[in-house]
Amino acid sequence: MDPQKLLVETQRAAGLNLLEDHTELRKLQKEFKVMERRLENSSGTIDSLKEKNSRVERDVQRISEREAIQQRIKQVGVKMVVAEKDEKAEEYQTQKGAVTVLEEEFERSNLAIAPLKEQLVQSKRKVEESKEDQAEFKNLFQIVISKPRCLNIWLQVNVRLVKITIVNSNIFIYIFTGFH
Numbered sequence: 001m002d003p004q005k006l007l008v009e010t011q012r013a014a015g016l017n018l019l020e021d022h023t024e025l026r027k028l029q030k031e032f033k034v035m036e037r038r039l040e041n042s043s044g045t046i047d048s049l050k051e052k053n054s055r056v057e058r059d060v061q062r063i064s065e066r067e068a069i070q071q072r073i074k075q076v077g078v079k080m081v082v083a084e085k086d087e088k089a090e091e092y093q094t095q096k097g098a099v100t101v102l103e104e105e106f107e108r109s110n111l112a113i114a115p116l117k118e119q120l121v122q123s124k125r126k127v128e129e130s131k132e133d134q135a136e137f138k139n140l141f142q143i144v145i146s147k148p149r150c151l152n153i154w155l156q157v158n159v160r161l162v163k164i165t166i167v168n169s170n171i172f173i174y175i176f177t178g179f180h
Contacts, residue, residue, distance in 0.1 A: 113173045120164065123155075
């Protein structure tokens with residue numbers, strides 16, 4: 001008889017449920033070995049899944065960083081557009097204010113030179129009416145053409161020297177006082 005059969009027969013002869021306990025022990029050892037192999041396989045699977053998970057986490061982190069950078073780029077772009085718009089609006093307001101000031105100054109100038117324009121018209125009428133007066137006025141007027149479409153007229157009225165400049169249908173009148 002081989003040693004294993006001898007052991008089984010001895011356990012049966014002893015009676016004390018040793019055979020059943022031994023059978024149960026062998027069955028549990030087989031299950032233990034199966035479980036041990038499963039554990040090893042599961043450990044390998046777990047390790048590979050952990051590695052894969054860490055790669056995925058790194059990818060997720062990179063994607064999150066990229067999205068954050070893209071969001072910051074968008075915000076900077078929006079801020080630049082808003083800043084440019086604000087700058088243009090401020091520049092517009094400044095220019096609008098300057099135009100308003102110039103328009104007011106132009107109106108004041110027109111009001112100030114209106115009597116002089118009327119005097120000029122009257123003087124021209126008088127010059128046309130009388131050839132004698134034309135001779136006198138020839139001595140009083142100096143006409144200088146400095147540029148095309150630009151006419152400078154110098155007129156001495158009492159103790160004032162008046163310069164009338166006509167440029168492109170615009171009339172500018174300068175009055176110099178204290179001239180002798």
